[in-house]
Amino acid sequence: MWTLQDAKNRFSAVVDAALAGQPQEVTRRGKPAVVVLSAAEYARMRDAAAENRGSFISHLLNFPGEPDAPRNTVTPRDVNF
Template sequence: MWTLQDAKNRFSAVVDAALSGHPQEVTRRGKPAVVVLSAQDYHRLVADARDQRPSFADHLLSFPAEEAPRAQAAPRDVAF
């Protein structure tokens, strides 16, 4: 784990470690901020997430088939 200042000072080392297959965590003010990982790992993660996500049509079709209850409100009178 790197502090932000150390990661800035040794950015080449951060990148080299990420390219060797070891994602590098960077903190800011003592709290986790970002993770530096190789482009290959990033694209793999994005593709895996995309493959596991249903299509929008599948999402809409997964809603219950029963009719949703509607409010029984009467329209109000409007005088012009």
């Protein structure tokens, strides 16, 4: 794990390690901030996520619950203007 200042000072080493297949974590103010990884690894992860992701319509259709569940009927109250 690198601090932000160390990662800036030794950016070539961060990139070389990421290209060697070792994602590099960088912290800012002691908290995890970013991960540097190779472009090939990023593309692999992006493609894997796209394969597992369905369409928005399929997401809605797979929503838990009964599709024909009765809806509550709410009647508005009377308002005097």
